[in-house]
Amino acid sequence: MAGPSASDVRAALSISNAGPSSSTHPTNAAAIIRKPSLRKPEGMPRELYQLIGPSAPTLTAQFAKPQLKQKPNLGSSAATVDGGVPGRVKWEWRTFTNSARKDGLKLGHWVKAGADPNADYQYAKYNVPLNTFVYSAEEYNRFLQDKEWTKEETDYLFELVREYDGRFYVVGDRYDYPGGSTRSLEDLKDRYYSVCRKLVRNKPWGGDEASKAQLLSSYSFDKEREVTRRRYVASLESRTPQQIAEEEALYVELKRLEQTERRFKKDRDELLRTLLGIESGLPDINPSDEDGLNAAGNLSISVNGVGGLSIDTKRRKKNGGDVDTPMSATSASASAIHISQPPKKQQTAKSIAYDLVNCIVRTDVPTNAGSNKSAHTPAYLRSFKLPTPKAAIAPKIAQLMAELQISHTRLVMPTRANSAKLEELLEAASQLIEQKKLLDKADMDIRMAKARLGNGTSESGEGSAGGGEGKATPGAMEVDEDAEGEHDEHADPNGRGQSVVSARSARGRKPARRSMSISSVDTAGAGNKKRKR
Amino acid sequence: MAERIRVRGVTIHRPLIYGNNAVVLTPEEKSLLPVAAKDHTHRWTVAVRSAASANDSDIVGGADDLNYFIKRVSFKLHETYQNPTRNVDKPPFEVSETGWGEFEVQIRITFVPESGEKVIVLYHHLKLHPWTLQVAAEEAVNPAPEISAKSGPVHSWQYDEIVFHDPFQSFLNILTAHPPTPLPKNKRKPVPFHISHPASLEASKGGTPEFTMSMEKEEGERLEAAKKQVHAEQEKLKGLLAEKEAELQQLHKQIAEQS
Numbered sequence: 001m002a003g004p005s006a007s008d009v010r011a012a013l014s015i016s017n018a019g020p021s022s023s024t025h026p027t028n029a030a031a032i033i034r035k036p037s038l039r040k041p042e043g044m045p046r047e048l049y050q051l052i053g054p055s056a057p058t059l060t061a062q063f064a065k066p067q068l069k070q071k072p073n074l075g076s077s078a079a080t081v082d083g084g085v086p087g088r089v090k091w092e093w094r095t096f097t098n099s100a101r102k103d104g105l106k107l108g109h110w111v112k113a114g115a116d117p118n119a120d121y122q123y124a125k126y127n128v129p130l131n132t133f134v135y136s137a138e139e140y141n142r143f144l145q146d147k148e149w150t151k152e153e154t155d156y157l158f159e160l161v162r163e164y165d166g167r168f169y170v171v172g173d174r175y176d177y178p179g180g181s182t183r184s185l186e187d188l189k190d191r192y193y194s195v196c197r198k199l200v201r202n203k204p205w206g207g208d209e210a211s212k213a214q215l216l217s218s219y220s221f222d223k224e225r226e227v228t229r230r231r232y233v234a235s236l237e238s239r240t241p242q243q244i245a246e247e248e249a250l251y252v253e254l255k256r257l258e259q260t261e262r263r264f265k266k267d268r269d270e271l272l273r274t275l276l277g278i279e280s281g282l283p284d285i286n287p288s289d290e291d292g293l294n295a296a297g298n299l300s301i302s303v304n305g306v307g308g309l310s311i312d313t314k315r316r317k318k319n320g321g322d323v324d325t326p327m328s329a330t331s332a333s334a335s336a337i338h339i340s341q342p343p344k345k346q347q348t349a350k351s352i353a354y355d356l357v358n359c360i361v362r363t364d365v366p367t368n369a370g371s372n373k374s375a376h377t378p379a380y381l382r383s384f385k386l387p388t389p390k391a392a393i394a395p396k397i398a399q400l401m402a403e404l405q406i407s408h409t410r411l412v413m414p415t416r417a418n419s420a421k422l423e424e425l426l427e428a429a430s431q432l433i434e435q436k437k438l439l440d441k442a443d444m445d446i447r448m449a450k451a452r453l454g455n456g457t458s459e460s461g462e463g464s465a466g467g468g469e470g471k472a473t474p475g476a477m478e479v480d481e482d483a484e485g486e487h488d489e490h491a492d493p494n495g496r497g498q499s500v501v502s503a504r505s506a507r508g509r510k511p512a513r514r515s516m517s518i519s520s521v522d523t524a525g526a527g528n529k530k531r532k533r
Numbered sequence: 534m535a536e537r538i539r540v541r542g543v544t545i546h547r548p549l550i551y552g553n554n555a556v557v558l559t560p561e562e563k564s565l566l567p568v569a570a571k572d573h574t575h576r577w578t579v580a581v582r583s584a585a586s587a588n589d590s591d592i593v594g595g596a597d598d599l600n601y602f603i604k605r606v607s608f609k610l611h612e613t614y615q616n617p618t619r620n621v622d623k624p625p626f627e628v629s630e631t632g633w634g635e636f637e638v639q640i641r642i643t644f645v646p647e648s649g650e651k652v653i654v655l656y657h658h659l660k661l662h663p664w665t666l667q668v669a670a671e672e673a674v675n676p677a678p679e680i681s682a683k684s685g686p687v688h689s690w691q692y693d694e695i696v697f698h699d700p701f702q703s704f705l706n707i708l709t710a711h712p713p714t715p716l717p718k719n720k721r722k723p724v725p726f727h728i729s730h731p732a733s734l735e736a737s738k739g740g741t742p743e744f745t746m747s748m749e750k751e752e753g754e755r756l757e758a759a760k761k762q763v764h765a766e767q768e769k770l771k772g773l774l775a776e777k778e779a780e781l782q783q784l785h786k787q788i789a790e791q792s
Contacts (some may be wrong), residue, residue: 010551025779054569185664359694361544376539377663379650382546404759413692413749416546421756428763435770442777 090114100127130166132158133199143198149191153177161192186223186230193221277432361416383414386424389430396433397426537649539699545708546697547602548584548716550594550744551640552690555661558631566631567609573631575661578637580627581606584692586722592692593725593742596714598624601707602645602695605792609639624627635659642695647704650697660689664726664734688742690725716746724748730755 090113098121137142140151156177164170170505172185183191196219205212239247348369355362386409389397401408411418555577558566568572581603582594592598606626610617611634619628638657644650663684700708725744726737730752 021789182787257603354709358709359546359548359713360709361546363542369534377693378696379644379648379653379697381655382696383691384648400763401759404762405731406756408725408760410729412730412733412752413744414747415692415694415773418749418753421753421760425756425763426761428767432763432767432770435767435774437705439770439774439777442774442781446777446781446784451780453784453787509713 097142097354099126100124126210130162132162133168133196135195135199139199139202143202146194153180154191154195156180157188157192158195158450161278188225189226190222190223193219289490382416382419385413386414386419387426389426392429397429400429400432534621536582537663538702540702540705541699543700543705543749544696545700545705547599547708548692548694548713549599550584550690550692551579551581551657551674552593552653553659554593554640554686554689555659555687556685570631572633574633576604576629576631577659577661578627579608579640579657579659580625581640581642582625582627583713584744585716591741593688594744595625599626600624601711602648602704603642604645605641605643607641607643609641611636611726632659632661634659645704645707647701647707648697649701649704653695657691658689660687663687664737665688682708684738685740688725688737689729690742690744692725692744692748693731716744716749718746720745720747739792 061100091110092113093108094111094117095108096390097104097106100121104381140154144151144154146154156176157171160171161168162175164174168185168189172183172188175183175188177183197216200212200216200219388394389408397408406422408422413421421520537622548648551643555575558576562576563571563573580592581599582592583597583599584594586592587596592784597777603626605620605622607618607620608628609632610628611639612634614630614632621628636659638659640657641652642655642746643652650749656746664687690732697704697708720743722741722743724733725742725748726733
């Protein structure tokens with residue numbers, strides 16, 4: 001570092017290299033000579049290059065300047081067209097007249113030298129004159145009478161509109177009819193457009209009706225609505241920040257409420273569906289479809305379910321007057337799809353008969369079917385897909401089925417209709433078992449409550465396992481403390497002894513609870529037996 | 534290959550029955566048995582057939598040939614039989630043998646290649662001895678052959694349906710070209726006995742049974758009746774539960790008052 005900077009200083013001060021180290025001179029000169037051959041890469045600081053030399057090519061990449069696009073050469077082509085120097089555009093100061101002006105004012109502007117001097121001013125086309133209506137006095141008297149407006153004032157209004165090119169804000173600003181009442185912007189617009197409408201309607205019309213109607217509609221103006229709209233906008237704009245914040249908070253709250261309500265409704269429907277099944281009247285199953293088909297003819301047609309989920313279990317079987325009840329698609333998603341499905345296209349009697357003979361069941365192809373090969377359900381025997389109860393309650397279901405003298409694992413005729421019926425039966429049975437569980441729980445609760453009650457009234461504190469409840473009533477606690485105080489008077493009244501007792505009571509509670517649950521199991525068994533008879 | 538398109542949303546099934554019949558060998562027949570099978574007592578036929586019975590036929594089912602969609606049925610007998618796996622490639626899909634004991638027959642049904650379906654496997658318990666209501670007892674005591682012979686051939690048949698989902702167009706064409714013979718509406722012959730419906734024992738006696746639509750209907754009614762019973766029970770429990778809840782409420786109130 002020192003070497004190069006010293007030579008730099010010397011170079012900067014134009015000092016010859018005759019320093020104390022004259023011996024270095026030749027080497028320095030050699031370095032200078034050598035330099036051109038080893039060019040410093042673009043962008044790298046000179047000092048750094050002198051330190052590391054050309055040995056670190058990777059570093060150079062970092063210092064390379066980003067390659068930017070070349071600046072576009074604007075206008076060069078235009079210049080070449082009229083023979084000018086390529087890359088240069090020639091501009092001229094010219095005077096021009098604006099054809100949109102009537103006063104023939106001459107102004108100057110810069111234009112490209114090659115531009116056509118006779119061309120119209122390029123912005124003149126944007127001056128679109130307003131298509132204003134004129135009316136004669138006779139027309140005014142016949143069509144345009146208005147008790148609010150005199151002809152003179154109307155004339156004045158039209159004059160202003162014409163003058164300011166229909167810019168109603170300007171018109172409204174400038175409107176000052178001597179001796180006239182003050183007019184709001186809406187009044188002016190209303191009068192102007194109503195006159196226009198009347199003129200369009202009553203004057204002879206050259207074009208077709210459609211264009212007339214279009215023109216009329218372009219002149220339509222509803223004053224009331226416009227006033228209300230302006231009031232709304234004004235009130236919206238004049239809200240204070242607090243009001244805005246409150247509004248937002250309310251909106252969020254509303255959204256939240258809606259969401260909870262939706263969830264509630266979903267849960268409720270789910271529950272109803274589970275409890276009541278087909279009687280719930282929920283769109284899960286479409287009873288009207290069924291009724292219609294039932295009435296249409298004594299053919300049993302399954303109301304085809306949607307979604308691959310429930311297809312397996314549905315099937316139709318010719319069976320006299322029996323109508324196959326389609327099984328409840330238990331999954332909520334399936335039902336949701338069902339709702340959104342457009343009504344099924346009516347099958348003709350002929351195709352029904354054909355399907356009947358050929359044992360065909362048509363179902364709507366689920367639209368969300370993914371890749372098809374893997375989703376294919378292989379052929380199976382109907383009896384293999386008989387519904388099975390949940391494993392947890394399977395033994396109880398089996399017991400119940402035995403009582404009912406139904407073999408739910410095998411059917412004599414495992415047809416589509418019958419497996420559907422079996423599924424309904426099993427569903428009802430599992431509901432029954434759930435109910436039974438609830439009942440047992442209620443029984444247990446009652447027993448516990450009674451025990452607590454008995455404990456509280458007798459103040460005996462023992463026998464009924466300390467009330468059995470974790471949250472013992474204050475009364476029970478007092479009893480405990482008293483008893484403890486009597487039992488060991490030597491112990492610290494508030495400290496250890498109490499904790500021991502409470503620990504003991506806690507230990508005492510546990511077995512009590514267990515035995516209670518056992519007894520409830522027993523009763524459950526007894527209940528089942530009772531039902532058997 | 535245009536035919537190899539699956540027809541979506543179509544489920545088509547074919548009813549069939551599988552099972553066996555068995556008769557007790559007469560002494561003359563017994564004497565004709567080879568030495569290796571001297572202790573055989575029954576002659577039986579295990580079969581896979583269409584569900585409907587042909588008119589004036591003394592066998593159960595078999596009104597239609599099933600070879601339009603079944604390529605092969607292979608019956609895997611007890612391994613004590615010679616060549617226990619018997620492949621049957623054309624109707625009737627059945628195997629007749631003599632034997633002395635009941636066992637599980639594995640039945641593998643291979644479909645025609647057009648179906649593009651895999652083999653399905655089902656099992657049938659070969660039934661030799663007459664049906665009785667005491668299932669457990671019957672297992673233990675094999676009735677004497679003389680008694681069995683008196684009650685006539687034993688039948689054990691299971692109705693089932695082979696369900697095809699989204700069949701190939703070509704296969705669908707094959708199937709629809711062979712609509713199955715519908716089951717007769719009403720009972721004309723004895724009802725095939727099924728262990729799931731013990732009450733049908735009496736109705737199953739007296740000749741070759743036949744599957745009918747009334748059987749399906751009857752079972753449907755039984756299921757419906759059971760469901761009604763369950764529903765009634767549910768109602769009862771509902772009432773009971775409401776009572777208990779009320780009682781519990783009452784108790785809780787009392788507890789609250791006490792404390």
